[in-house]
Amino acid sequence: KKKQQQQQPPPSLSEKALQLGARRLDFTTALTNGTDADSDGDSTRWSVSSPGLVELAALLADDQVIGVVRGRAEFGPRALGHRSLLAAPSLGMKERMNALKAREWYRPVAPVLLAEEADRAFDRDSPHRPLHSPFMSFAPKLSRAAAEALPATTHHDNTARPQTVDEGDEPWLHALLQAVKARTGWGVLINTPFRVRFDQGLPLHPLSGLPPL
Secondary structure: HHHHHHHOOOOOOOOOOOOOOHHOEEEEOOOOOOOOOOOOOOOOOOOOOOHHHHHHHHHHHHOEEEEEEOOOOOOOOOOOOOEEEEEOOOOHHHHHHHHHOOOOOOOOOOEEHHHHHHHHHHHHOOOOOOOOOOOOOOOOOOOOHHHHHHHHHHHOOOOOOEEEOOOOOOHHHHHHHHHHHHHHHOEEEEEEEEOOOOOOOHHHOOHHHHOOO
16 A cells, blocks of 8 residues: 555645646647647647747837747646746846736746757856756856846846757757747747745636636
8 A cells, every 4th residue: 555655646735726637638729729639749840830829929129028829738847838927037027927926026037048049048058058058957157248138037146947948859949949040140038937925826727727818
């Protein structure tokens, strides 16, 4: 019996109301542009000029906050582009995002960026410089240019906790970041979980995510 109990997978302790069974849920509509995904992941070939991505990039460059409900529900302590609030890392956006989520004004927000931007965005001498950091596992120092260009995601000590995205991992998000880079010069966005209070779960259907926006 003890062995059987040890084999039971634990629920996520950081995303309340979202348990391990959510892995089996499959919703294939994006709140923003109706992307298609199969039950195992994104099967669409996305490019920087894909319909919808150019429009999304324009909204983000104009400091609009975008809610994304795409593919299967996410599990764990990070938003990785399937249940996310995305925004440009411009001055004042951290405070705006925290107000939207009913959090303290000083709470940090994390960047999601193109994997190929990591060398440019982070100090080459910084420990754990994230050439590949798909799960926001490190907080290296930003380069001077990135700290100045991306104020909303820069911590007080000039670090950030990034999620790097390459085309093989997240084709849709990678293409969106490329479209953003074409407009702003940086393939970087704020990425934070799509929920407005810590005691609420992530939206399972696009329409359930509309009220906070």
